[in-house]
Structures are given as C-alpha cells and as structure tokens.
Amino acid sequence: MKRSMFLGSILLVCLAGLATQAFADLTSLRGAAPVAGDEPPPPELQRVINDKENIDRTFKEQPPLVPHDNEKYTISLTDNKCLECHMKQPGKDEAKSVEMGESHFMDRDGNKLDHPSSRRYFCNQCHVPQIDAPPLVGNDFKSVAAK
Ligand code: HEC
Ligand code: HEC
Incomplete structure (x- = not known):
C-alpha cells in the first residue's frame, strides 16, 4: 500500500513536470491584446420596448411579456415595485394598471390567498421585457391573439 502511494506520487510529479513543459509555449489566440474591462452594452x-401596447401572447398560458422598461423596478425581500402598479393597494378600488391574474393569489394546493403567492413573488422569473428589434429574417408567424 505504502509502496504504491510512493510510486503514485512519483508519477504525479512527472506528469506535473510534463504539463508545465507542454503549456510553457502556449500563447492566447488574442495575442498580447489585453481583455477590455466591463463596458455598458x-x-x-x-432599446427596451417602453409603454407601447401590451404585446400579443405567442401561446396560450404564456406569461405576458412586459411592455415597459423594468430596469428600475426592484424586487427584494422587503420591496416589490411591480406590485405597486399591478396589485390593488389597500383603500383603493383598482390597481394602477392591469392587475395580476387570480393564479398569482393561489398557493400550490389551489387555495385562494389574500396576498400574492410567494411562488409568484419574483415577477421577472416569468415576465420579461422586450427589445424593439425587427426579426432578422422575415416570417409569417402569428401569435395566438392575432389569429
Ligand atoms: C408605474 C407602474 C408600473 C410598474 C411599477 C410596473 N408596471 Fe407593468 N405595466 C404598467 C402599465 C401601465 C401596463 C400596461 C401597458 C402599458 O401602458 O405599458 C403594464 C403592463 C405590464 C404587463 C403586460 C400585461 C399584459 O396583459 O399584457 C406585464 C406582464 C407587466 N406590466 C409586468 C410588470 C413587472 C414584472 C413589473 C416589475 C418589474 C412591472 N410590470 C412594474 C405599469 C407598471
Ligand atoms: C411562475 C411564473 C410567474 C410569476 C413568478 C409571475 N407571473 Fe404574472 N403571469 C404568469 C402567467 C402564466 C400569466 C398568464 C395567465 C394568468 O393570468 O395566470 C400571468 C399574468 C400576469 C398579468 C396579466 C394578467 C391579465 O389578466 O392580463 C400580470 C399583470 C402579471 N402576470 C403580473 C405579475 C407580477 C407583477 C408578478 C410579480 C409579483 C408576476 N406576474 C409573477 C406567470 C407568472
């Protein structure tokens, strides 16, 4: 047992030596050019689609796409900006904009809750904004709502 460990470690040292040799002359394909730091996109x-009309759904049950910028709407442990507009606030009759569906107020057993389900707390897990970009290749796809 001891002997095999000894032989093993000799083999490891040799392999390490070989590896250093093999990579000694390796240069990056980038050459000497440095990697640039983080740059803004x-x-x-x-060009995030902002405050245009709601976007047609592509398929049934699709979480609707966000038709506005959402960069500044924080979602944290204590604060969820999305709820300020998409849920009725105490003392008000209506939400400021289209209210979240009933499914957002149900627990996993289908029981109705008087607050949004924790399963729906992180809105941008399902609802994503869109960039205003025309398709690169023309096509005649029609979303469900447009049919
Ligand atoms: C200041 C109010 C406001 C806030 C905050 C806000 N929204 Fe909206 N949202 C709107 C309005 C108004 C509309 C309706 C379309 C429009 O005018 O842009 C809308 C539309 C939507 C829709 C489309 C609904 C549909 O049926 O097509 C989704 C999804 C949505 N918002 C998700 C979000 C998410 C997720 C957040 C947080 C990251 C958020 N919103 C924060 C005002 C808001
Ligand atoms: C697990 C995915 C998921 C999460 C998380 C989620 N949603 Fe949704 N949302 C959906 C789906 C699917 C629909 C469409 C079907 C429905 O209404 O249940 C929807 C519908 C909506 C609608 C449109 C309702 C209508 O009647 O047109 C709004 C507004 C919305 N969600 C806002 C939010 C907000 C705000 C949050 C965060 C607090 C959120 N959603 C979190 C999946 C999700």
Missing part, C-alpha cells in the same frame, strides 16, 4: 441593445 451598446445603445442598440438598450
């Missing part, structure tokens, strides 16, 4: 990637 180019403007063409920032």
Whole structure:
C-alpha cells in the first residue's frame, strides 16, 4: 500500500513536470491584446420596448411579456415595485394598471390567498421585457391573439 502511494506520487510529479513543459509555449489566440474591462452594452441593445401596447401572447398560458422598461423596478425581500402598479393597494378600488391574474393569489394546493403567492413573488422569473428589434429574417408567424 505504502509502496504504491510512493510510486503514485512519483508519477504525479512527472506528469506535473510534463504539463508545465507542454503549456510553457502556449500563447492566447488574442495575442498580447489585453481583455477590455466591463463596458455598458451598446445603445442598440438598450432599446427596451417602453409603454407601447401590451404585446400579443405567442401561446396560450404564456406569461405576458412586459411592455415597459423594468430596469428600475426592484424586487427584494422587503420591496416589490411591480406590485405597486399591478396589485390593488389597500383603500383603493383598482390597481394602477392591469392587475395580476387570480393564479398569482393561489398557493400550490389551489387555495385562494389574500396576498400574492410567494411562488409568484419574483415577477421577472416569468415576465420579461422586450427589445424593439425587427426579426432578422422575415416570417409569417402569428401569435395566438392575432389569429
Ligand atoms: C408605474 C407602474 C408600473 C410598474 C411599477 C410596473 N408596471 Fe407593468 N405595466 C404598467 C402599465 C401601465 C401596463 C400596461 C401597458 C402599458 O401602458 O405599458 C403594464 C403592463 C405590464 C404587463 C403586460 C400585461 C399584459 O396583459 O399584457 C406585464 C406582464 C407587466 N406590466 C409586468 C410588470 C413587472 C414584472 C413589473 C416589475 C418589474 C412591472 N410590470 C412594474 C405599469 C407598471
Ligand atoms: C411562475 C411564473 C410567474 C410569476 C413568478 C409571475 N407571473 Fe404574472 N403571469 C404568469 C402567467 C402564466 C400569466 C398568464 C395567465 C394568468 O393570468 O395566470 C400571468 C399574468 C400576469 C398579468 C396579466 C394578467 C391579465 O389578466 O392580463 C400580470 C399583470 C402579471 N402576470 C403580473 C405579475 C407580477 C407583477 C408578478 C410579480 C409579483 C408576476 N406576474 C409573477 C406567470 C407568472
């Protein structure tokens, strides 16, 4: 047992030596060019569809896409900005905009809750904003609502 460990460690040292040899001359395909630091995305990637009409759903049961910018709407342990508009506030008759569906107020056993379900707390897990970009290749796809 001891002997095999000894032989094993000799083999490891040799392999390590070989590896250093093999990689000694390796240069990056990038050459000497340094990696640039983090840069903000180019403007063409920032054209988020904002306050246009609601976007037709592609298929039934699809979480609707967010037709507005949502960059500044924080969702944290104590604060969920989305709820300020998408849920009726205490003392008010209506939500400021289209209210979340009933499914958002149900627990996993289908019981009705008087508050949004924790399963629906992280809105942007399902609802995502869109970039205003025309399709690269023309197509005649029609979403469910447009049929
Ligand atoms: C200041 C109010 C406000 C806040 C905050 C807000 N929204 Fe909205 N949202 C709207 C309005 C108004 C509409 C209706 C369409 C429009 O005018 O943009 C809308 C539409 C939507 C829709 C489309 C609904 C449909 O049936 O097509 C979704 C989904 C949505 N918002 C999700 C979100 C999410 C997720 C957040 C948080 C990241 C959020 N909203 C925060 C005002 C708000
Ligand atoms: C697990 C995925 C999921 C999460 C998380 C989620 N939603 Fe939804 N949402 C859906 C689906 C699916 C629909 C469409 C069917 C329905 O109304 O249940 C929907 C519908 C909506 C609608 C449109 C309702 C209508 O009648 O047109 C709004 C507004 C909305 N969600 C807002 C929110 C907000 C705000 C949050 C966060 C507090 C949130 N959702 C979290 C999946 C989700």
